[in-house]
Amino acid sequence: MEKRVTFNERWLPYLLVAPQMAITLVFFFWPSAQAMWQSMLIEDAFGGNSKFVWFENFKQLFQDPNYYASVQLTIVFSALVASIGLAVSLLLAVMADRVIRGASVYKTFLVWPYAVAPAVAGVLWGFLFNPSVGIVAWLLQRVGVDFNYVMNGDQALLLVVFAAIWTQVSYNFLFFLAGLQSIPKSLIEAAAIDGAGPARRFWDIVFPLLSPTGFFLLVVNVLYAFIGTFGTVSALTAGGPGRATEILVYKVYNDGFRGQDLGGSAAQSVILMIILILLTFVQFRFIERRVHY
Amino acid sequence: MVENRPWLTFLAHFTVIVGVIIIGFPVWMTFVASTQDQATMLRAPVPLWPGSHLVENYTKVLTEGYGNRVGSVPVYVTITNSMVMALGVAIGKILISIISAFAIVYFRFPFRMAIFWAIFVTLMLPVEVRIVPTYGVVASLGMLDSYAGLVIPLIASATATFLFRQFFLSVPDELTEAARVDGASPMRFFWDILLPMSRTSIAALFVIQFIYGWNQYLWPLLITTKESFYTIVMNVSRQANVADAVPQWNLLMAMAMLAMLPPVLVVVFMQRLFVRGLVETEK
Numbered sequence: 001m002e003k004r005v006t007f008n009e010r011w012l013p014y015l016l017v018a019p020q021m022a023i024t025l026v027f028f029f030w031p032s033a034q035a036m037w038q039s040m041l042i043e044d045a046f047g048g049n050s051k052f053v054w055f056e057n058f059k060q061l062f063q064d065p066n067y068y069a070s071v072q073l074t075i076v077f078s079a080l081v082a083s084i085g086l087a088v089s090l091l092l093a094v095m096a097d098r099v100i101r102g103a104s105v106y107k108t109f110l111v112w113p114y115a116v117a118p119a120v121a122g123v124l125w126g127f128l129f130n131p132s133v134g135i136v137a138w139l140l141q142r143v144g145v146d147f148n149y150v151m152n153g154d155q156a157l158l159l160v161v162f163a164a165i166w167t168q169v170s171y172n173f174l175f176f177l178a179g180l181q182s183i184p185k186s187l188i189e190a191a192a193i194d195g196a197g198p199a200r201r202f203w204d205i206v207f208p209l210l211s212p213t214g215f216f217l218l219v220v221n222v223l224y225a226f227i228g229t230f231g232t233v234s235a236l237t238a239g240g241p242g243r244a245t246e247i248l249v250y251k252v253y254n255d256g257f258r259g260q261d262l263g264g265s266a267a268q269s270v271i272l273m274i275i276l277i278l279l280t281f282v283q284f285r286f287i288e289r290r291v292h293y
Numbered sequence: 294m295v296e297n298r299p300w301l302t303f304l305a306h307f308t309v310i311v312g313v314i315i316i317g318f319p320v321w322m323t324f325v326a327s328t329q330d331q332a333t334m335l336r337a338p339v340p341l342w343p344g345s346h347l348v349e350n351y352t353k354v355l356t357e358g359y360g361n362r363v364g365s366v367p368v369y370v371t372i373t374n375s376m377v378m379a380l381g382v383a384i385g386k387i388l389i390s391i392i393s394a395f396a397i398v399y400f401r402f403p404f405r406m407a408i409f410w411a412i413f414v415t416l417m418l419p420v421e422v423r424i425v426p427t428y429g430v431v432a433s434l435g436m437l438d439s440y441a442g443l444v445i446p447l448i449a450s451a452t453a454t455f456l457f458r459q460f461f462l463s464v465p466d467e468l469t470e471a472a473r474v475d476g477a478s479p480m481r482f483f484w485d486i487l488l489p490m491s492r493t494s495i496a497a498l499f500v501i502q503f504i505y506g507w508n509q510y511l512w513p514l515l516i517t518t519k520e521s522f523y524t525i526v527m528n529v530s531r532q533a534n535v536a537d538a539v540p541q542w543n544l545l546m547a548m549a550m551l552a553m554l555p556p557v558l559v560v561v562f563m564q565r566l567f568v569r570g571l572v573e574t575e576k
Contacts, residue, residue, distance in 0.1 A: 003399060003461075003462065003466065003469070004466050005466045005469040005473070006399055006400055006401050006469075007399055007400055007469075007473075007479040007482075008400075010402075012479060012480075013396040013397075013405070014396075014402065016392040016393060016395060016400075017393040017396045017397070017408050019388075019389040019392070019393070020389045020390060020392075020393040020412065020449055021408060021411065023389065023445060023446070023448060024411060024412060024415055025411075026430065026434075027427060027430065027431075027445070027446040027449060028414075028415045028418050028449060030430055031423045031426035031427040031429070031430050032418050032426070034426035034429065034430070035423045035425070038425070038426065088312075091308065091312075092308070092309060092312045095304070095305040095306075095308040095309045095312075096305070096309050098302065098305040099306060099309060102306075106309050106313065107564075108561060108564060109316075109317065110309075110313060110316065111560060111564065111567070111568075112557045112560050113316060114504070114560060114571075115504050115508075115556035115557040115559065116320075116508075116553050117507070117508035117509075117510060117526040117552065117553075118508070118510065119510035119529070119530040120508075120526055120529055120530070120549055120552050120553055121319075122530065122533075123529055123530055123533045123545070123549055124319040124320065124323055124549060125319060126533060127323065127326065127542065128318075128319055132539075133334060133335065133336070133337050133339050134337070134339075135322060135337075135338060135339055138337040138339075166316065166319070169316065174568060174571060174572075175572075178572065198301060227422065230510070230511055231508075231510040231526075231530070234510070234511075234514075234530065234534075235510075235529075235530035235533060235534065238534060249421050249422065252421075252422065252424060253424050253511070256424060257424070257425070257515075262425060265424075265425050266426070269423050269425070269426075272422040273417065273418060273422050273423070276418075276419075276422060277417045280416055
């Protein structure tokens, strides 16, 4: 879409885009280009000499079982975050949509977790499940489940998944609720008059009409699980125990800053960027469809 | 609705209430912990009901910080830094993206589309995926341990630019024509017509970006080494992860409450703007 009526000025538009372009070039393009360049260098431990090695870093990465483990982990993690998160928020949205009295109060009580930083959410959930004082861990122990996320990798992963979903539920809920409210009431009433019960109406009418919102949220949630959960992982488990919760984005940080493996970290950055570009592309395809819908 | 199914209405209320309770539980426990003394918080099970040390704990973290450990810094310092960062990011983003969106929509000039795409691409390059080189750039510009370093690298934003572009495109051309006929300069048109019309979009965006800025974690963690520049979100997580001792849960949780309070209040009290901002930035 373009404007028919525009202004004629020679220098003004450049002046107006200058601040944004300057910041974009210095803090986005320059570091990204450096990441690409660094991904083809190997530096010695003291950062003195670096050697250009083409794709050696990538080759090493693809031969590294730890990297494959992290890829696998990230896939499992984002599948869990997206599927459980979407299911829970859809359930809440469908129920809240049915409620007539008190709906706005419920909405207020469900949207605020969006405002909690993922890193703080990590601290909160870590406290609830803390092996020595956590109330939920204590309850679990009473019923015979030995819950210790500091030692047990699977439990740590599960806990990170819960903490990650907790901050994202409000976002999903709001979009599902908006989607539900945009479905014409006449359709549902017509089906009701034809004798379709609530479950039937949900699966045959509401669910298909909601699927564009669902697809959009799926992509957003996968993106969130890939990138947005850095703070959650960092605050809750720091990638541990062992490497049980070291998802890709955390590994970039860990290898780069803790491990001082700049080339390897940069190579991982480049791969993550490619994944992100693909995901963003998919996201925009869906948004286009949603708008035309 | 054409039908009345009391049990289903009951089920709906019940499910939502259970959801609200489960979602609120972690924060309730955090609040309870922040009102106990330290001894109570050392043995399980911890209490489920608030204790009597609320004022004491909050006064302590606000004025002294968390214990005597290294990196202990009073919350009044970290909360000020967070406020500077959140306001800086929100206002900075709005300023630079509203003028660049104005340029992209209301002018025809060489490289216009190239600039548009350059801004678009930033969507795909969040800080988290290019941590090490971005740190290098900021370090070489001498911006470590400064407010400029905390704010400026985060204020380039494709979403904000798109939001304003979208909004400007929906503004009727007749207004622009009228302004031109009356001999108004582009900046005058921007200032007197476009800006007043964008008020709601600006407010909605402000709410979203304030939360975004407040909740930054990785960036302040990387570029601040001096305690006087720590932000509260980052310091809460830092202190929780100090491995040397058992955390003082009562103080840590008081800090966590203070870290959550400002953005949660913004969402609750500006809910309409918040929802609008979420939906609009997504487009």
